Amino acid sequence: MIDTLEDFEEAFGAVVRITVPATEPGAADEVLYQTEGAEHDPSQSGPVTTTVVPHLGPELLLQVLAAEKAPPRSVSEALTPAITQGFAATREIQFFTYELSERFEEINLLYSISETLGSTLDMDSGAATILAEVRDVMGAKRGSLWVYDSRPGELQLAAEVGDDGRTDSLSPNDPDTITSMVFREGRAIIASRQLPVAEREAGETADSFLSVPIRYSPAAGGSRTVGVINLIGRQDGGRFSAANQKLLAAIASQIGAAIENHRLVQESLSKERMAREMELAHDLQMKLxxxxxxxxxxxxxxxxxxxxxxxxxxxxxxxxxxxxxxxxxxxxxxxxxxxxxxxxxxxxxxxxxxxxxxxxxxxxxxxxxxxxxxxxxxxxxxxxxxxxxxxxxxxxxxxxxxxxxxxxxxxxxxxxxxxxxxxxxxxxxxxxxxxxxxxxxxxxxxxxxxxxxxxxxxxxxxxxxxxxxxxxxxxxxxxxxxxxxxxxxxxxxxxxxxxxxxxxxxxxxxxx
The missing domain is CATH 3.60.40.10 (PPM-type phosphatase domain)
Incomplete structure (x- = not known):
């Protein structure tokens, strides 16, 4: 769009300024563009101020301060559609650039999580690393990851980033926590201050709360919930979106498979250890x-x-x-x-x-x-x-x-x-x-x-x-x-x- 403005300036000998009007009383307008090195000459005709409303973006003020080869108003009328289209195109490029950047971050996050899950034997440290990455990429303030332990029949806190004041375990039947409800029902929830339960769990009434079940889905079927991952509060003060939920669900699926694999490995190691101990006990008994x-x-x-x-x-x-x-x-x-x-x-x-x-x-x-x-x-x-x-x-x-x-x-x-x-x-x-x-x-x-x-x-x-x-x-x-x-x-x-x-x-x- 800058090239277009410079072409107009050269063609009409115009001095142009584009600003975003201030919204606060006494504040100065934000200057988006001004003809470089040009000052307004009162002997020249102008200025002419035109309000421009692009398809995407804020309202703009176009000021043609002077024009040597055409009336300022004619210059303004010629520039207005070009600015509208150019500004919209710029905004669209910025939007898609941002979207591509976000998708890249999400893909990189999924790849990083796969690497972490594939290279760690310590599920606790792996869970903490993953949760920190998820929190940073998704712009959350705090997060927690809960894993169901069948022996006590409780949800155990496997990792957290930022203290949310929770205890280390939760009953799946707790009626007052979103975590327990998501585990029981096996469905994701995006909650905000409209839900009193979210206020108690998030700890900040203005926060958004995204809670997704961690599910394990073996190839033979029989999917089951093995935990819950929560993100609490947005750094930008907004709410979590359906896109955030979809990404977190994909991450939760990876974590679910890792949790089950970890459980099977630990079970196998426990059986091997027990077998070795029993063999040792057998040898000792036979020596008696x-x-x-x-x-x-x-x-x-x-x-x-x-x-x-x-x-x-x-x-x-x-x-x-x-x-x-x-x-x-x-x-x-x-x-x-x-x-x-x-x-x-x-x-x-x-x-x-x-x-x-x-x-x-x-x-x-x-x-x-x-x-x-x-x-x-x-x-x-x-x-x-x-x-x-x-x-x-x-x-x-x-x-x-x-x-x-x-x-x-x-x-x-x-x-x-x-x-x-x-x-x-x-x-x-x-x-x-x-x-x-x-x-x-x-x-x-x-x-x-x-x-x-x-x-x-x-x-x-x-x-x-x-x-x-x-x-x-x-x-x-x-x-x-x-x-x-x-x-x-x-x-x-x-x-x-x-x-x-x-x-x-x-x-x-x-x-x-």
Whole structure:
């Protein structure tokens, strides 16, 4: 437009000024254009002032201060349409330049967010970076990003820019906050002071409040809301627009996918960590179980196979004064990690009491006293057999707290069940334990102990009585070594069917 004005000035010898009238009393007009180096000569005709109203933009005053080659009014009439069109074109160019600049900023923002989400493992720091960029590009004063945590069932504040006075968590059912309402309803809201709830949440009655749900939409379908992103207040004092909402919704979609990916990664890492911890617990538990074949006081063999990585079955062997041999096998109710903890406590306590107490019954009484509170709090119980073989006296003295599978296998092939003397530990009470004794032929008789998991395995394969099958194998193998007998017992269920059972498998054979 400047070139057009200069052409007119040269053609008509005109002195021209264009101003925007002042709107405040006493204020000076804003000069948009004036002929360079020209002053108004009163001897020349003029001035002529014309009001010009462009299609886009404010009202203008066109002053033709002088003209050498034509009357000022003719110059004004010739310039008016040119100024109107030129000013409109300039405004239009400025508008589209601004729009292009804004779109570029938005595209750059989306690209930057993609980079941030793709390069960070820390969702909290990533969320703060993204929120700050969104706030700056969209001209907001403050912002907050909320993520739903299913464990407490609350919206947790993942990031904020500018303090909005909110707490770190919100109930999704809170009726007084836009954030909770947007999460519940899954729809965006542009609110201002017309909504009282927005005033309370934004903290400034004149502010605009843009709240958009963060949704995760997997390829298989089933979109769900996983959080909310808020922008509070405009730097220019205006309101958020539908275009702002559309951009923030696109950003929220990116964040939703990132939140779900982050959750899946954390879940996977947690499972891997738990698996490593369980493997470590398994290794530690197996190290607590003694290698029966290395027991020097008797010929023995044992095996423990938990149905999970850790379990509640165990056995122990003790060398006692006078050449006596202590033999213990226990089965904690249930299985897995809780029973493994009880098993560890039992083994630790038994290792002390077996050497302190004078009789098997006394050992179980002390175990009951040590474990009763823990068993009661976990609603578990413990079946345990503890026998003391005295090779010199030829006697096996035992206390049996509810353990069903304890047998003496004689050299002539007969078996004798070593029946329970008391209920399981956790039921009987510390004053209830008794003991029994049977004859024992050292070097000939076998002590056979096993837990429910072994016969239960056989029952699942259609054998009517798993215990009978185990005793038949033990009788046939009674002249073999304890380790060979153990192998034969576990070969009864050598396929993988036992792995789906709900109980651990343990067996112990002692020839003392």
């Amino acid at each position: 179980i003694p290698d029966a074949e290395k027991f020097e006081a008797a010929d023995a063999a044992g095996r423990v196979e938990p149905t999970e990585l850790v379990g509640g079955d165990f056995y122990q062997l003790f060398e006692l004064p006078g050449g006596r041999i202590g033999v213990m096998l226990g089965d904690v109710s249930l299985h897995g990690f809780p029973s493994a903890l009880i098993m560890t406590l039992t083994m630790s306590a038994a290792g002390i009491y077996a050497r302190e107490a004078e009789s098997p019954a006394a050992v179980l009484r002390k175990l009951d006293d040590a474990l009763s509170d823990e068993l009661a709090s976990t609603e578990m119980f413990l079946t345990v057999f503890y026998g003391v073989i005295d090779p010199v006296a030829g006697v096996l003295t035992y206390a049996n707290a509810g353990h069903p599978h304890a047998f003496a296998v004689r050299s002539d092939g007969k078996t004798e069940r070593l029946t329970a003397t008391d209920p399981p530990v956790g039921f009987a009470g510390p004053d209830s334990y008794d003991e029994s004794a049977v004859a024992w032929s050292s070097g000939d008789d076998l002590l056979l102990l096993f837990t429910d998991g072994l016969p239960d395995t056989l029952a699942t394969r259609g054998l009517k009585n798993g215990e009978t099958q185990i005793l038949e194998v033990a009788i046939r193998s009674r002249f073999q070594s304890p380790s060979e007998i153990i192998d034969a017992l576990f070969e009864l269920s050598s396929d993988d069917s036992w792995s789906s059972l709900a109980d651990d498998r343990t067996a112990l054979v002692v020839r003392g």
